[in-house]
Amino acid sequence: MNSVIFLGTPQFGATVLEGLVKAGYDVKAVVTQPDKKVGRKQKIVYSPVKDLALKHGLPLYQPPRLSRSEELDEVLMNICPDFIVTAAFGQFLPSRFLKTAKIAAVNVHGSLLPKYRGGAPIQYALRNGDKETGVTIMEMVKEMDAGDMYAQATLPISEEDTAGTVFEKLAPLGSQLLLETLPKIADGSCQKQPQDPDQVVFSPTISKAEERILTSMTAEEAKNLVRALNPDPGAYLLVKGQRLKVWRAEVASDNSSLPAGCLLTNSGRFAISFADNTVLNLLEVQPTGKKAMKIKDFLNGQGKKFVPGERIVDEDKD
Known part of the structure; x- marks a missing residue:
């Protein structure tokens, strides 16, 4: 041989x-x-x-x-x-x-x-x-x-x-x-x-800056970035100054008239508006310093502190 x-x-x-x-x-x-x-x-x-x-x-x-x-x-x-x-x-x-x-x-x-x-x-x-x-x-x-x-x-x-x-x-x-x-x-x-x-x-190596989910993306683009960076290093949203890694997400069937980066609902699902009136449902996330968790566990803890209708995703700082 x-x-x-x-x-x-x-x-x-x-x-x-x-x-x-x-x-x-x-x-x-x-x-x-x-x-x-x-x-x-x-x-x-x-x-x-x-x-x-x-x-x-x-x-x-x-x-x-x-x-x-x-x-x-x-x-x-x-x-x-x-x-x-x-x-x-x-x-x-x-x-x-x-x-x-x-x-x-x-x-x-x-x-x-x-x-x-x-x-x-x-x-x-x-x-x-x-x-x-x-x-x-x-x-x-x-x-x-x-x-x-x-x-x-x-x-x-x-x-x-x-x-x-x-x-x-x-x-x-x-x-x-x-x-x-x-x-x-x-x-x-x-x-x-x-x-x-x-x-x-x-297809050069993904940079640190490219790991961030931006609200200038559509929900489909954001979901695809999440898939691309799972299991390593993970894509993230900057939510009120804190990194929130997103391990699983789906494009919602509904649309939104809210500006991109706003929370639609934290009741039963955690839905955020994105570009072109699209909506992303977060399914599995990981707050800073914690383990990855299903969205229902996140909603039972930190999720309720956010108010529907408010802009929760930061755009201009990291």
């Missing part, structure tokens, strides 16, 4: 790596991001890819910056595997390293390229209200996500999907497509297709 160097970090990457291991590929090395410290106690957390590599006893490397690491020059450059495979790694790979692959260096990318090149393709698909997404197996080149495409598979997006659920669905789809495609690349039967430069759409 062909040899592989694998690079990835989150669960999406772990699922792809698991597929390679189970299929019998000779994984010579696994590269993932360094461990993170999370929470007030700064607990060290391994990436899902690291957990899987340790489970299978695979050689593991965690350079903070691959392009300037001793591991690259002293180990990885000398392996010369048949394939270099990446799946949500999170770092640029030096061209000199990519060229050490005897057959090909390929990436499992979570979009239907050339749409959504970059680090947040799933989030952009949800934020933009797309009805489908997919996976592309592509050749890795120096320019981000610009290589020729070997294969694609599509996935419908439901109204209930979040970034988390789409990731969960795309991971096995990407693993399966990769395992179907690698043998065809190896035997020369897989024809590469160049990306149409006129169809390129970029």
Whole structure:
């Protein structure tokens, strides 16, 4: 079976790596991001890819910056595997390293390229209200996500999907497509297709400022932002100077003549007016310093302190 160097970090990457291991590929090395410290106690957390590599006893490397690491020059450059495979790694790979692959260096990318090149393709698909997404197996080149495409598979997006659920669905789809495609690349039967430069759409990492739900959005746009940023990092409203994270929301069937940012009702539902007379029902929220809660629990506590008809969403400060 062909040899592989694998690079990835989150669960999406772990699922792809698991597929390679189970299929019998000779994984010579696994590269993932360094461990993170999370929470007030700064607990060290391994990436899902690291957990899987340790489970299978695979050689593991965690350079903070691959392009300037001793591991690259002293180990990885000398392996010369048949394939270099990446799946949500999170770092640029030096061209000199990519060229050490005897057959090909390929990436499992979570979009239907050339749409959504970059680090947040799933989030952009949800934020933009797309009805489908997919996976592309592509050749890795120096320019981000610009290589020729070997294969694609599509996935419908439901109204209930979040970034988390789409990731969960795309991971096995990407693993399966990769395992179907690698043998065809190896035997020369897989024809590469160049990306149409006129169809390129970029999806850079979501900025902190973009996490905020603005009342200049329609209710549909606000709901899609909530879906795109669930489960991480979460979208939020600024309500009377306090951040209120919104984990689930729905577009209400009724409209409102109130200015955007006003509370319609806090009786049975928590409904806020948005642009174009649209209304958003908040379904699950998280006040600052508290755990996420269903809206009925929020209404039993803080929700009643707001008066229907008043503007509760701040626009000009954070």
